[in-house]
Amino acid sequence: MTMRAGSSELASIFDAEVRDPAAFEELRPRYNVAPTQPVTVVVQRDEGRFVELHRWGLVPAWAKSPAAGARMINARAETVATSSAFRASFIRRRCVIPADGFYEWRREGKAKQPFLIHTVTDAPLAFAGLWAPWRDPATGDWLLSAAVVTTAANETVSPLHNRMPAILSADEWPVWIDPIVTDPGLLSDLLHPADKKLLRLDAVSPLVNNANNEGPELLARPPETEAEVPLTLFG
Numbered sequence: 001m002t003m004r005a006g007s008s009e010l011a012s013i014f015d016a017e018v019r020d021p022a023a024f025e026e027l028r029p030r031y032n033v034a035p036t037q038p039v040t041v042v043v044q045r046d047e048g049r050f051v052e053l054h055r056w057g058l059v060p061a062w063a064k065s066p067a068a069g070a071r072m073i074n075a076r077a078e079t080v081a082t083s084s085a086f087r088a089s090f091i092r093r094r095c096v097i098p099a100d101g102f103y104e105w106r107r108e109g110k111a112k113q114p115f116l117i118h119t120v121t122d123a124p125l126a127f128a129g130l131w132a133p134w135r136d137p138a139t140g141d142w143l144l145s146a147a148v149v150t151t152a153a154n155e156t157v158s159p160l161h162n163r164m165p166a167i168l169s170a171d172e173w174p175v176w177i178d179p180i181v182t183d184p185g186l187l188s189d190l191l192h193p194a195d196k197k198l199l200r201l202d203a204v205s206p207l208v209n210n211a212n213n214e215g216p217e218l219l220a221r222p223p224e225t226e227a228e229v230p231l232t233l234f235g
Contacts, residue, residue, distance in 0.1 A: 001099040002116065002219075003040055004029035005124050010098050011051045013124060014042045014173075019050040027053075031218045033099075034211035035073040041129060041146050042096040044177040054095075058147035059134040060085050066134065069145050075130055077151040077166055077191035081184045086147065089130035091182050096173050097129035097148055097165075103208055104160040114208040115201045116219060117157060117164075126173040128166040128191055154193035156201065167194040 007024040011017060018024065033039060039056040042049065057069030075086040101118035119125065128149040135142050151166040168176055172190050175181055205220045207213045 001033045001039075001103065002031050002101040002118075003033055003099050003124075004031070004122070005098065005100060007040065007051050010040060010042070010124065014049065014051065014096065014098070014126075016042055016049040016051050019052040023053050029216075030214070031216060032208060032211060032214050036070055039146060040098055041131060042098065042126075042173075042177065043093075043131060044179055049177070052144065054131055054144040054146040056147075057145055058085065058089065058130060058132050059143060059145040060132055061088075061134060063134060066143055066145070072147050074150045074163075075147045076163075077128075077149055077188065080130070080149060080191075081188065086130055089132050089147075090187065091184070092179065093131050094176050094179075094187070095129040095131045095146055096168065096177055097127040097146060098124040099127055099165075100124050102165060103204075104157065105209075106160050112206070112209060113222070114204050114206065115160060116204045117160075117199050117201055119198060120200055125165075126168040126170075128168050128173075128176055149191055151191050152193050154199075155196040156199045160201070164193065166191040167198065 007018045035056050037056055038053045041052050041054045043052060055069060056073055058072045059066050059069040072085055080086045080090045100122045101116045103114050103116060106113050129146050131146040133142055133144055149166045150163045153162050153164045157164045168190060176190050203222055205218050205222055207218050
């Protein structure tokens, strides 16, 4: 995913406070956020609404180590209420994961062409997310982690993949992160495919294929011949 908006901008958009400004100081605009890396989240706590950094890949309280999070970067909307890894967070610890775009790949033979999926304006999207605290039994340190909730792909994304992040509208995300809301049916109703008109697809540089690559050059459009070579992260 991409996250180019700064923490202050996100705090304004989501009417929140930056929880730990120092944690964001070294984060520049990000063009290739990968699993197990820090992701920006918006959470509602008893003392207020905050923009925080969590590790991407939810680590349940019962996990033996943070390594478990590498297998839990996504939570399927259809099973999130019953999954042993996600059901506690679904009821009590929901968040928004802002992103101004996400990637999928189209394959044809050995070719792998990345596409950026985003809005026309690149305005931050509100992905439905879950978060969890995990305490290291050896050190006592706490780790905050998060997962993206995925749903069936809409008509825009489905030619590339059959899944996509559940994107919340401006009316939906305040309900999603409200800890007072615990009705599984109401919450599940928020996890639907986004309107097909919300998103557009743009072929981008194959540099995206390496999680170690970063920078605006990743969004450069490839030559037409490469872009035509027939896209998965949000499965």
